[in-house]
Amino acid sequence: MNAIERALGILLLLTGGQRSAVDLARRFDVSVRTIYRDVDRLMALGIPVEAERGAEGGYRLARDYIQPPVALTRGETAALLVAQALVRGLRATPLVAELDSAEAKLLASLPRAARELFSQGERIVGIERPPADIFHTEPEIAGPGDMQRAVDGFMHGVLASRRVRITHENPYRARIVDYDIEPHGILFDRDRWYLFGHDVDLGSDRLLRADRVREIEVSGMAFRPRAALSVQSQIGRAWLSRAMRRWEQEGEVSVLRVTAAQAALLRRDWYYRHALFRAPEGERVEVRIPNVDPAVILPLVRWLGPGAELVAPQDLRARLAGELASMRSLYPSTDEI
Known part of the structure; x- marks a missing residue:
């Protein structure tokens, strides 16, 4: 028996409960030191072998390593496979390696026809990605992270x-x-x-x-x-409301005055609804956004249209005035035509 076969044999015995090194050495006709090396090999492969010292001690698998068997109906198995296919459509799948092995076990339990169908889950389950958000552009980061590695x-x-x-x-x-x-x-x-x-x-x-x-x-x-x-x-993005309040304290803020209708429109947006809306003065509402990036604020004001005024910061206000004047020159009044 080679080392790999012996390590597999030790793993199978440990699934049945705790075994001492002496017992394992006797079972495989090797020295206790060899058993130590075999156990180290299992642990290097990521198998959680725990050691208990003392006269009653020995080796055992971590209690939650192998889950007890669960009996699933064919419909329950199919439902899980559909859910897995849906999750695989995301940009990252939590614990993707574990998902692969679980999927293989689920497929093996199905009749051949159903197994062939669900082995190509993307044929029957699709997921649409959200469209780009052109009114809340996000800056690129210097070194894009590995979302799959982070989630796992x-x-x-x-x-x-x-x-x-x-x-x-x-x-x-x-x-x-x-x-x-x-x-x-x-x-x-x-x-x-x-x-x-x-x-x-x-x-x-x-x-x-x-x-x-x-x-x-x-x-x-x-x-x-x-x-x-x-x-x-x-x-409900409660985290975003808290973050915006913190960003207001840490950096510059853009201040807009908008109509009640425009304020209601902003409150429907996933991001701008968490800005700070001041009590209206007459027909106007003050909106404070913790961002002064021209690529974000100027398109937003232009999109809101007449009735939306950029109050601060002053450099953005002046820049917007210049852009609007340039646009105005392209649209002569009826008296000038």
Whole structure:
């Protein structure tokens, strides 16, 4: 029996419960030192073998490594395969390697005809990506992150209840920051994943875009999940309202005066609805947006049209006035025709 066959045999025995090194050495007719090397080989492959010291000790698999068998009907199996095909249409699929192996097991349980159908899930399930948002353009980042790697790493942290170390880039502030996060969940919004957890250094909750993660590493530091901390608290983009209030304190703000109808239109937008709307003065509403990028603010004011006034900052106001005057020159009045 070679080393690979022996390691597989050890793994099969451990699925039945704890075994001592002496017992395993006797079972395979090798030395205890050889068993130590075989176990190290299994652990190097990612198999969670735990060691218990003492007279009653031995090796065992982590208690949650192999789940108990679950009996599924054909319809339940098909429903899971449809859900998997749907998830694969996203820009990143959490735990994609584990999903591949689970899918193979589910397919193997189906009759041949159904297996052939669901093995090509993209033929029967499609997902449409959100269109580009031309009124809220986003800056490019210097080194685009690997969203798949970030989501997988974060989820492994969630499953193991271990902290993750993240290097994250913020293109709006042109800075790269390291975080030590207790991971609690992930959120999918507008074709991208967000990572939600507790910032250990600041003692506050944090939501980070996965595609802006430069590096991610699951640390050896375990933590106890906070029962009161749920990703559901971020639904409705509550995080964006909090972020806008923080951005107002950290940087410059664009101030608009708009009509009540235009304010109502902005409140329907996924992003601008979280801006600060001041109580109306007569027919006008003041809107404060924590962004002074001309490529963002000027198209927005032009899109809102007559009735929308850019009050501040003054350099943007002057630039908009010049652009509108240039446009006006292309449309002579009826008296001038």
